[in-house]
Amino acid sequence: MSSPGTGWEKGSVVAKRERISLGWLVIAAFLLLFLLVPLFLHDPYPLHIFVLVFHFAFLGTAWSLVSMAGQLSLGHAALMGIGGYTSTLLFMEWGVSPWIGMWAGAIACAIIGVVIGYPAFRLRGPYFALTSIAFAEILRIYVENTEVGPFGIPLRAAMGLLVPLRGQAPALFQFDSKEPYYYIALVMMCIAVGLSYLINRSRIGFYLTAIRSDQDAAEALGINSTKYKLIAMAISCALTALGGTFYAQYFRYINPERAMGLGMSIEIALVGVVGGWQTVLGPMIGSILLTPTGELVRAYLGGTYAGLHLLLYGLLLMGVILFLPNGLNDPLVRAFRRLEARVWGRAGGAGGVAPPARPQEKQPQQGERG
């Protein structure tokens, strides 16, 4: 298949050799560090902040699976609430261990996600975001005003549910100290990020990014866009429900205002957007930055300036959208690649590894005639 050289010469098709990347070493180092933290840190408050960082990294990662298909959910708190309420009610009413109950919540939320997504995904534009807010708000208002739900479910309205205390009961997802929660949150985060990584490298991940870039082109390549959005939605909702059970067990209390409220939905989305929505590590980066900031501001200045952390979130969000519209992930990855190149003694690295911060205008083409 040789052809005359015309500037479109054949390049070498040698696949980039996989070498042990510095990235994996750094991830392994962080993981080891996180595993060891409770051995040195016995003060419950810093541990609590770590737990929240992992928890929101988990929720943000679950959320970002939907955003990979270009869909913005601002109602994920509802799924968290349903997950937490399901496992807690099952425990309260029938003594079902939350370890089991959490899967009931996950399955319920996967189904709910598909039911909400099916009509909304068929429309293009902001309709999914609006639908997700509407769903979460309707659910919150309903639970806040309902003492006894259908089939006699004791929802307890705005009071919320207290998880019956059983002391140190690992089989019932209850522990006396913070350390077990710390490790559970860490494992959950690792599972979510690992799952997101696998999805990204598989057919579903390629299809989701294709749908996000250009749905018509994606469909022309055989992609049933509604189906793949629903798959992403179901996985995301199921994971978020599991996060809801963790939330309920960790705080031993769940109420509609916090667990289903718009504030929680926005916090989940914010972690993803700031870190780099549509990326694997972005939500984790976002949570590492946002969660301690928010928590410390709330703890130390919340008394004098109530709501200051929200103002701070708003400012951060504005800054990120203005200067880093793709989130913190891309510049960090680029800086890291440069470092990696230096460590491996390679100048530069492959061309065009990371995207520029802003999508460039199409370059002027040569020789275009009308």
Add this chain to the structure above:
Amino acid sequence: MSLLTIDRLNKRFGGLVAVQDFDLTVEKGEIVGLIGPNGAGKTTLFNLIACFYGPDSGRILFQERSLIGMRPYQICALGIARTFQVTKPFVNNTVLENVMVGAFSRTGSAKAAREKALEMLQVVEFSDRQDVLGQELTTADHKRLELARALATEPKLLLLDEVMAGLNATEKVHLIDLLRRIRNQGITLVVVEHDMRAVMTLCERIVLMHQGRKLVEGSPQEVASDPQAIAAYLGEEYAAA
């Protein structure tokens, strides 16, 4: 058995008749050119074949199977791929990843998709740019990318909507050569094209569309010398040349 049969196809948008009583048969291994002035209905016809929208009446058969009521992604599975007049690269993905998306229509394995994509990039001689992001490419590159992406779906019929537009003379010659080689692999091509020189060189059969109807059909020579074709589209200048 014809690969593609279009039978009395009609499509109107409100009061505008885009395609009217259109018939066309395409045999396996052919390169058919679709020409005509702007607004003649060429792209509409493409969109009808690719099921981006359905016709008001008429039949479209691909390998004896009706395409009416199908969705675009189902057409791909049957073996019809297309490129777009306004190119639609996945801008945040590399060239290789773009082509892998196409390859995934035939395999669930990322490794197999990657191999297929690398092969297709070699076919369109684009391997040297496999790691470049879609948004960093020129128009000429986009055309090449879309071609590789479409080929990766292993089509039997390839619909090319103005692939020559935006290319310089050398690139055009080269692309014509490439399209011939693709045809020699057993892939049937239907091309919409404004570049007359390219169409005349590439195609064995040309259909001239005018106001949604088929005006003239025949070999490049027949079409070039047809008085109706000259009057409607080609112009006196071309007839003289």
